[in-house]
Amino acid sequence: MHIPFKISVDHPEPLYHQIKTQLKEFIVSGYLPPDTQLPSLRKLAKQLECSVITIRRVYDDLEQEGLLSSKQGKGTFVNPELTVEREEYTYDTIKTALDNVIAQCIRMNLSKDETSRIFNEVLAHHFNH
Amino acid sequence: MGLSITLKPSPNTNFRLNFPNECVTAVICPNKSETKEIMDAIAGSAPLKVGEIRFRDRQESIRTPDFIKHVGYVPRQPEVIAFWTIERMAQFLATWYDSWNWDDFHLTLERFSIKAKHPIKSLSTGRLRLLWFAYATAYDPDILLLDSPTKDLDSILWGALRTELLRFMERPNKIAIITDRDFGEVQRLADIITFINDHKVLGSYEKDSLFDQWKTLWLDKQPPHNLPGVISTAQNDPTQILTSSFQETKNALEKLDIEIFSCSSMSLEEIYIYLRDERSSTHAG
Numbered sequence: 001m002h003i004p005f006k007i008s009v010d011h012p013e014p015l016y017h018q019i020k021t022q023l024k025e026f027i028v029s030g031y032l033p034p035d036t037q038l039p040s041l042r043k044l045a046k047q048l049e050c051s052v053i054t055i056r057r058v059y060d061d062l063e064q065e066g067l068l069s070s071k072q073g074k075g076t077f078v079n080p081e082l083t084v085e086r087e088e089y090t091y092d093t094i095k096t097a098l099d100n101v102i103a104q105c106i107r108m109n110l111s112k113d114e115t116s117r118i119f120n121e122v123l124a125h126h127f128n129h
Numbered sequence: 130m131g132l133s134i135t136l137k138p139s140p141n142t143n144f145r146l147n148f149p150n151e152c153v154t155a156v157i158c159p160n161k162s163e164t165k166e167i168m169d170a171i172a173g174s175a176p177l178k179v180g181e182i183r184f185r186d187r188q189e190s191i192r193t194p195d196f197i198k199h200v201g202y203v204p205r206q207p208e209v210i211a212f213w214t215i216e217r218m219a220q221f222l223a224t225w226y227d228s229w230n231w232d233d234f235h236l237t238l239e240r241f242s243i244k245a246k247h248p249i250k251s252l253s254t255g256r257l258r259l260l261w262f263a264y265a266t267a268y269d270p271d272i273l274l275l276d277s278p279t280k281d282l283d284s285i286l287w288g289a290l291r292t293e294l295l296r297f298m299e300r301p302n303k304i305a306i307i308t309d310r311d312f313g314e315v316q317r318l319a320d321i322i323t324f325i326n327d328h329k330v331l332g333s334y335e336k337d338s339l340f341d342q343w344k345t346l347w348l349d350k351q352p353p354h355n356l357p358g359v360i361s362t363a364q365n366d367p368t369q370i371l372t373s374s375f376q377e378t379k380n381a382l383e384k385l386d387i388e389i390f391s392c393s394s395m396s397l398e399e400i401y402i403y404l405r406d407e408r409s410s411t412h413a414g
Contacts, residue, residue, distance in 0.1 A: 010393040012379065014341040042299050051320040051336045052152065052298075107388060 001039060003032070005048055015050050020058045027067050027078055028089045035080040038068070132272055132304055135180030136170055138328040143180055146323065147333065148272070150185075153298060153305040155319035157312070157401055158326060161277075164308040165205065167325070168276045171306065172202040184271075198226060201265030205277040207257055211250040215260060218249060219267070226268035234267035241289055255281040259290055266297050273297060275307040279314050291318065312397040322397065324404050331404040340394040344375045349388040357381050360403060371395065373403075 003026060007018040026032045038044070041059065045052040059076050062068040069079045105115040131149040138144075146167070148154045158164050170179055173196065182189045182196070189196045210218065215238070223229040238245055241259040243252070252260060258278065265273060275294070279287050291314075298305055309315050315322075322339055324331040351367040352359070358374030358381075372378040375392070382389060395403075 009337075009340040012375075012389065012392055014376075015337040016341075040299060042295055045320070046295050049317045053320055053335050054337045 001037070002047070003039070003044075007048060007050075015048075016054050016057055019048065019050070019054065020061060023058060023062060024067060025093065027062075027082070028086060030086075032078050034078050034082045036078045037074075038076045038078070040075060130185055132171075132185075133181075133183040134171060135182075136167065136328070137180050138166075142328055144325075144328055144330050146330065148304050148306055149321060150302050150304060151298070152320040153294075153307060153318055154321040154323055155315040156306060156308045157315065157322060157324045157397060158308065159310070159401075160326075161205075161310075163325065163328065165276060168202065168204070168274050168306070168308065171272070172200050172204075172274055173197045174202075198228075198268070199271045200274065201268070201270035201272070202274045203258060203261045203265050203276065203278065205258075205280060206254075207261045209249045209257065212248065214246055214248050215243065215252075216245040219245070219264065222264055222267070228268045230267055230269060233269070234263055237263040237266060237293060240293060241286075253281070255283070255286050258282065259286060262290060262293060266293070269300070271303060273303065273305045275305065275309075277309050278307060279309050279311045287314070294318070316397055324401050326401075326405045326408065329408065331401070331408055339400065342375050343373050343395040343400050344371070344392045345395055346370050346372060346375075346378070346382075346389050347391045348382065349390055352382065352385065352387055360407075371399075371403075 003023070005019060005022050007015060007022070009015065011018060013021075023032075032038075038059070039047065041052050041055045045055045048055075059068060059070070063070060063076075067079055067082060068076055069081075070076045102115065105118075110118075131147065131152070133145065133147045135143050135145045146156075156164060156167060158167075184196070184199065213221075219231075219234060223231070235245065238260075241256070241263065243256060243260055243263070249257070249260070258281070262275075262278075273294075278290060278294075282290065294305060297303060307315065307318065316336070319336050321333060322336050323333040346369070348368045348370065352370060356370070356378060358372040358378035359370050360373050361371040363369035363371075370378070379389065
């Protein structure tokens with residue numbers, strides 16, 4: 001199966017974090033429903049052109065967090081027993097993204113009104129069509 | 130746990146190479162004869178003196194048939210008995226290896242679109258290397274050596290070989306060691322990168338950590354000289370710096386309120402040159 005990751009070695013975030021965050025989002029958003037089999041370590045490493053060591057670490061950590069489960073000899077699956085607080089996760093994810101945007105506005109010396117104007121323009125662009 | 134080998138290029142020098150289990154390790158060394166020497170030594174077919182070998186926590190002797198049967202070797206230029214057919218050569222090799230699997234061998238040939246009844250001499254240099262890959266993996270070795278696998282292969286044939294290599298690595302507890310001058314392909318394939326120059330290991334790194342830490346940064350203002358992790362500053366642009374410890378540099382920049390406008394990973398070539406020159410200057414000093 002192909003999971004549409006978007007990662008880059010030129011990104012300031014380490015590859016491990018990029019892959020883990022995105023895989024978590026795919027699971028929590030329901031894009032990868034419970035009991036979905038994930039690609040083998042080597043297949044995902046090939047798709048992302050990253051090290052198998054990184055993928056193993058991501059799978060191990062998400063298993064520790066209860067999002068994945070591995071079955072001996074069968075592979076890695078989205079935990080079939082998974083119940084997530086989707087709303088809480090969505091709120092946290094979006095808030096973190098907006099925090100970064102606002103921090104950039106402050107670095108660029110934009111006032112609250114200027115930031116708000118740009119924000120409203122972007123909202124209108126995406127939601128008024 | 131994996132393969133660890135000490136090579137002794139001269140009585141007074143030796144260097145140790147480690148190849149972890151279930152990983153593809155790329156040996157980066159621009160000197161072709163040096164990489165061939167290393168590959169031949171691990172395959173047990175080189176005059177280069179070999180010191181201690183530890184394979185899966187057991188001490189081994191490299192030229193014993195027991196150890197050689199663990200190793201599959203795809204050399205840069207396979208030596209062929211030109212008038213034999215592909216099948217005849219396979220029959221000869223199969224007598225050496227109890228674990229020879231004819232089904233696997235024929236399946237690999239089929240995937241490479243190579244016909245077993247054809248004479249070996251009918252193959253192009255690139256296809257000859259594919260054939261050797263089929264021979265080298267037919268007895269399910271634990272260690273697979275590939276010397277310059279991209280050489281003489283067009284992108285389609287190289288894609289076929291890469292797919293088969295990854296299929297091989299899906300088997301449990303395998304080790305692959307590759308050397309190639311095409312650093313881009315090495316970067317795509319490898320899990321571990323080991324830099325070697327003049328019979329010295331300059332460094333061995335997990336690939337993603339390497340690219341996470343070695344970066345070129347563009348800043349909004351000139352940083353102080355003693356910034357942690359910084360290995361060089363661009364001569365014509367003091368706001369462009371190279372770091373081998375990105376996280377450390379980034380934390381220091383944040384404290385100084387210096388913004389990173391942009392960053393990109395350094396290339397394997399850049400990293401190799403830095404490590405080589407640093408080693409030279411350390412020795413000269």
